[in-house]
Amino acid sequence: MGSFNLNKIMMAVLLTALGMIGIGGLTEAIFDREGLEKNAYPIEVETATAAAPAEAAVVEQGPSLAELLATASAEKGQKIFKKCKACHSADNGGKNLVGPNLWNIVGRAKGSHAGYGYSDAMKAKGGTWTYEDLFTFLKKPKDFVPGTKMGFAGLKKPADRAALLAYLRTFSDAPVALPTADAPAAD
Numbered sequence: 001m002g003s004f005n006l007n008k009i010m011m012a013v014l015l016t017a018l019g020m021i022g023i024g025g026l027t028e029a030i031f032d033r034e035g036l037e038k039n040a041y042p043i044e045v046e047t048a049t050a051a052a053p054a055e056a057a058v059v060e061q062g063p064s065l066a067e068l069l070a071t072a073s074a075e076k077g078q079k080i081f082k083k084c085k086a087c088h089s090a091d092n093g094g095k096n097l098v099g100p101n102l103w104n105i106v107g108r109a110k111g112s113h114a115g116y117g118y119s120d121a122m123k124a125k126g127g128t129w130t131y132e133d134l135f136t137f138l139k140k141p142k143d144f145v146p147g148t149k150m151g152f153a154g155l156k157k158p159a160d161r162a163a164l165l166a167y168l169r170t171f172s173d174a175p176v177a178l179p180t181a182d183a184p185a186a187d
């Protein structure tokens, strides 16, 4: 009888302790969630900042842009462009949104779209948007144009950027010719 009561008491102590840990854990989980929800922003900002150096090296040795573009699918690019649509319209005569309208973007002078307030960095960049420049810019906008206000981390995969370019070039009545192979094939 006595030991039965002791067991009961010990059990009660144990359960209480467990309960407190449980509640503590739960509270933490709830606060963590709230923290996340507050920070969550629907647009991908700076999520893909740190590309591993090893990966970057591999990318450099990959197929040339001309090769990638030769097989790039504009249809796949259209899907990827959904990420851009939060900030860009690509319609002919479409409005400037958070970012400038992208009609005729290939071959257009950088930072030149009428009625859009570009960052000083973009205005100072100079030159036109060639396929090569767009390809580099879209990998990591803040690397290509330090100080740009385009809040988009970038697309790491070369194939994704090539597909996107295949779609971007359709935003024109006279799409700019694709680059021809800049490096002859090894064989």
Ligand code: HEC
Residues within 6 Å of the ligand: 043, 080, 081, 083, 084, 085, 086, 087, 088, 098, 099, 100, 105, 109, 110, 111, 112, 113, 117, 118, 119, 120, 121, 122, 123, 129, 134, 138, 147, 148, 149, 150, 151, 152, 155, 164
């Ligand atoms: C969070 C909003 C946002 C997203 C998402 C975004 N952009 Fe932008 N983009 C901007 C802003 C803002 C600028 C103007 C940058 C500046 O002035 O520095 C810009 C500028 C550009 C420019 C230069 C245009 C010019 O007239 O010189 C190109 C090209 C571009 N964006 C393409 C894209 C593509 C393609 C995507 C999708 C992969 C994309 N952007 C996603 C906001 C965004």
